[in-house]
Amino acid sequence: MTEYVYPVALTGGLTRSEIIAKMHARLDEQRFAHCLRVEECSRQLAERFGEDVDVAGLAGLLHDYAKQVPSADFEKVIRTEGFDQDLLQYGRGIWHGMVGVWFIQKELGVSDPRVLRAIKRHTTGNPNMTALDMITFTADFIEPARTLDTEVAARKAAETSLRTATLIQLQGTLSYLVGKGAIVHPLTLATYNALIKKEKN
Protein backbone atom coordinates (compact mmCIF):
# COMPACT_ATOMS: atom_id res chain seq x y z
CA MET A 1 0.00 0.00 0.00
CA THR A 2 1.33 3.42 -0.94
CA GLU A 3 1.95 5.65 2.06
CA TYR A 4 0.90 9.10 0.94
CA VAL A 5 1.64 12.01 3.24
CA TYR A 6 -1.15 14.58 3.42
CA PRO A 7 -0.57 18.19 4.52
CA VAL A 8 -1.86 18.62 8.09
CA ALA A 9 -3.74 21.71 6.95
CA LEU A 10 -5.97 19.36 4.98
CA THR A 11 -6.33 16.60 7.55
CA GLY A 12 -6.97 18.76 10.60
CA GLY A 13 -3.68 17.54 12.10
CA LEU A 14 -4.11 13.79 11.66
CA THR A 15 -1.55 11.65 9.85
CA ARG A 16 -2.80 9.31 7.13
CA SER A 17 -2.20 6.34 9.49
CA GLU A 18 -4.37 7.97 12.14
CA ILE A 19 -7.09 8.59 9.57
CA ILE A 20 -6.90 4.98 8.45
CA ALA A 21 -7.17 3.74 12.04
CA LYS A 22 -10.37 5.77 12.43
CA MET A 23 -11.69 4.44 9.12
CA HIS A 24 -11.17 0.88 10.35
CA ALA A 25 -13.43 1.66 13.31
CA ARG A 26 -16.23 2.63 10.93
CA LEU A 27 -15.79 0.33 7.89
CA ASP A 28 -15.46 -3.36 7.08
CA GLU A 29 -12.45 -4.57 5.08
CA GLN A 30 -14.24 -4.60 1.75
CA ARG A 31 -15.47 -1.01 2.02
CA PHE A 32 -12.11 0.13 3.36
CA ALA A 33 -10.32 -1.45 0.37
CA HIS A 34 -12.73 0.36 -1.97
CA CYS A 35 -11.81 3.66 -0.28
CA LEU A 36 -8.11 3.00 -0.87
CA ARG A 37 -8.77 2.29 -4.55
CA VAL A 38 -10.84 5.48 -4.87
CA GLU A 39 -8.03 7.43 -3.21
CA GLU A 40 -5.52 6.08 -5.72
CA CYS A 41 -7.82 6.65 -8.68
CA SER A 42 -8.68 10.19 -7.49
CA ARG A 43 -5.00 11.07 -7.29
CA GLN A 44 -4.47 9.82 -10.85
CA LEU A 45 -7.42 11.83 -12.15
CA ALA A 46 -6.21 14.96 -10.34
CA GLU A 47 -2.80 14.51 -11.93
CA ARG A 48 -4.41 14.05 -15.35
CA PHE A 49 -6.67 17.10 -15.13
CA GLY A 50 -4.32 19.47 -13.27
CA GLU A 51 -6.19 19.52 -9.94
CA ASP A 52 -4.77 19.36 -6.40
CA VAL A 53 -3.65 15.75 -5.95
CA ASP A 54 -3.80 15.80 -2.13
CA VAL A 55 -7.26 17.35 -1.94
CA ALA A 56 -8.52 14.80 -4.45
CA GLY A 57 -6.73 11.91 -2.72
CA LEU A 58 -8.04 12.79 0.73
CA ALA A 59 -11.61 13.22 -0.53
CA GLY A 60 -11.34 9.86 -2.31
CA LEU A 61 -9.96 8.16 0.79
CA LEU A 62 -12.70 9.52 3.04
CA HIS A 63 -15.66 9.58 0.63
CA ASP A 64 -17.36 6.49 2.14
CA TYR A 65 -16.28 7.10 5.76
CA ALA A 66 -19.93 7.15 6.86
CA LYS A 67 -21.13 4.36 4.53
CA GLN A 68 -21.79 2.00 7.46
CA VAL A 69 -23.09 4.46 10.03
CA PRO A 70 -26.39 3.03 11.36
CA SER A 71 -29.55 4.56 9.86
CA ALA A 72 -30.81 5.58 13.31
CA ASP A 73 -27.64 7.64 13.84
CA PHE A 74 -28.10 9.40 10.50
CA GLU A 75 -31.73 10.14 11.31
CA LYS A 76 -30.82 11.56 14.70
CA VAL A 77 -28.18 13.86 13.17
CA ILE A 78 -30.58 15.00 10.44
CA ARG A 79 -33.21 15.82 13.09
CA THR A 80 -30.92 17.60 15.54
CA GLU A 81 -28.04 19.15 13.61
CA GLY A 82 -29.76 21.63 11.34
CA PHE A 83 -30.18 19.51 8.21
CA ASP A 84 -33.09 19.93 5.81
CA GLN A 85 -35.77 17.57 7.18
CA ASP A 86 -36.65 16.63 3.61
CA LEU A 87 -33.53 14.45 3.72
CA LEU A 88 -35.39 11.99 5.95
CA GLN A 89 -37.35 10.68 2.98
CA TYR A 90 -34.14 9.49 1.31
CA GLY A 91 -31.93 6.67 2.48
CA ARG A 92 -28.41 5.74 3.43
CA GLY A 93 -27.33 5.89 -0.24
CA ILE A 94 -27.84 9.66 -0.06
CA TRP A 95 -27.11 10.23 3.63
CA HIS A 96 -23.58 8.79 3.69
CA GLY A 97 -22.42 11.69 1.51
CA MET A 98 -24.63 14.62 2.46
CA VAL A 99 -24.73 13.80 6.16
CA GLY A 100 -21.52 11.79 6.17
CA VAL A 101 -19.49 14.99 6.17
CA TRP A 102 -20.94 15.79 9.62
CA PHE A 103 -19.36 12.59 10.98
CA ILE A 104 -16.07 13.32 9.19
CA GLN A 105 -15.88 16.79 10.74
CA LYS A 106 -16.91 15.54 14.18
CA GLU A 107 -14.83 12.39 14.40
CA LEU A 108 -11.77 13.31 12.32
CA GLY A 109 -11.66 17.09 12.46
CA VAL A 110 -11.20 17.38 8.69
CA SER A 111 -12.59 20.76 7.70
CA ASP A 112 -11.14 21.64 4.29
CA PRO A 113 -14.16 22.88 2.30
CA ARG A 114 -12.95 21.35 -0.98
CA VAL A 115 -12.60 17.90 0.59
CA LEU A 116 -15.94 18.11 2.40
CA ARG A 117 -17.78 19.45 -0.64
CA ALA A 118 -16.53 16.66 -2.91
CA ILE A 119 -17.60 14.06 -0.33
CA LYS A 120 -20.94 15.74 0.23
CA ARG A 121 -21.65 15.75 -3.50
CA HIS A 122 -20.48 12.22 -4.29
CA THR A 123 -23.89 10.61 -3.72
CA THR A 124 -26.11 13.01 -5.69
CA GLY A 125 -23.88 15.19 -7.80
CA ASN A 126 -24.58 18.91 -7.96
CA PRO A 127 -25.33 21.21 -10.91
CA ASN A 128 -22.38 23.38 -9.85
CA MET A 129 -19.89 20.55 -9.43
CA THR A 130 -16.24 21.58 -9.50
CA ALA A 131 -13.57 19.53 -11.24
CA LEU A 132 -12.56 18.16 -7.82
CA ASP A 133 -16.15 17.13 -7.11
CA MET A 134 -16.26 15.33 -10.44
CA ILE A 135 -13.00 13.56 -9.64
CA THR A 136 -14.41 12.02 -6.44
CA PHE A 137 -17.69 11.24 -8.17
CA THR A 138 -15.93 9.60 -11.12
CA ALA A 139 -13.21 7.77 -9.17
CA ASP A 140 -15.92 6.13 -7.05
CA PHE A 141 -17.46 4.76 -10.25
CA ILE A 142 -14.37 3.76 -12.24
CA GLU A 143 -11.96 2.44 -9.58
CA PRO A 144 -10.35 -0.80 -10.85
CA ALA A 145 -12.88 -3.18 -9.22
CA ARG A 146 -15.72 -1.67 -11.26
CA THR A 147 -16.40 -3.79 -14.36
CA LEU A 148 -19.96 -3.08 -15.55
CA ASP A 149 -20.36 -1.74 -19.10
CA THR A 150 -21.28 1.78 -17.94
CA GLU A 151 -18.33 1.78 -15.54
CA VAL A 152 -15.96 0.74 -18.31
CA ALA A 153 -17.43 3.43 -20.59
CA ALA A 154 -16.99 6.08 -17.88
CA ARG A 155 -13.39 4.96 -17.30
CA LYS A 156 -12.69 5.37 -21.02
CA ALA A 157 -14.38 8.80 -21.06
CA ALA A 158 -12.34 9.89 -18.02
CA GLU A 159 -9.20 9.61 -20.10
CA THR A 160 -10.17 12.93 -21.66
CA SER A 161 -13.26 14.42 -19.98
CA LEU A 162 -14.42 14.47 -16.37
CA ARG A 163 -17.71 15.97 -17.44
CA THR A 164 -18.50 13.17 -19.89
CA ALA A 165 -17.48 10.54 -17.33
CA THR A 166 -19.77 12.20 -14.77
CA LEU A 167 -22.62 12.31 -17.26
CA ILE A 168 -22.25 8.62 -18.13
CA GLN A 169 -22.48 7.76 -14.45
CA LEU A 170 -25.55 9.95 -13.98
CA GLN A 171 -27.28 8.38 -16.97
CA GLY A 172 -26.59 4.93 -15.51
CA THR A 173 -27.73 5.90 -12.02
CA LEU A 174 -30.93 7.57 -13.22
CA SER A 175 -31.85 4.62 -15.45
CA TYR A 176 -31.20 2.24 -12.56
CA LEU A 177 -33.23 4.21 -10.02
CA VAL A 178 -36.17 4.84 -12.33
CA GLY A 179 -36.05 1.23 -13.55
CA LYS A 180 -36.54 -0.13 -10.06
CA GLY A 181 -39.10 2.50 -9.08
CA ALA A 182 -36.86 4.20 -6.54
CA ILE A 183 -36.97 7.84 -5.47
CA VAL A 184 -34.52 10.16 -7.29
CA HIS A 185 -32.94 13.01 -5.36
CA PRO A 186 -33.67 16.32 -7.17
CA LEU A 187 -29.96 17.21 -7.17
CA THR A 188 -29.19 14.10 -9.24
CA LEU A 189 -31.69 15.16 -11.88
CA ALA A 190 -30.53 18.80 -11.74
CA THR A 191 -26.93 17.68 -12.22
CA TYR A 192 -27.88 15.56 -15.21
CA ASN A 193 -29.80 18.47 -16.77
CA ALA A 194 -26.93 20.91 -16.19
CA LEU A 195 -24.39 18.58 -17.81
CA ILE A 196 -26.64 17.67 -20.75
CA LYS A 197 -27.17 21.39 -21.47
CA LYS A 198 -23.42 21.99 -21.48
CA GLU A 199 -22.87 18.94 -23.68
CA LYS A 200 -25.34 20.28 -26.24
CA ASN A 201 -23.94 23.82 -26.32
Ligand SMILES: [Fe+2]
Ligand atom coordinates in the same frame (compact mmCIF):
# COMPACT_ATOMS: atom_id res chain seq x y z
FE1 LIG B 1 -20.43 6.43 -1.45
Ligand SMILES: [Fe+2]
Ligand atom coordinates in the same frame (compact mmCIF):
# COMPACT_ATOMS: atom_id res chain seq x y z
FE1 LIG C 1 -17.74 4.64 -2.81
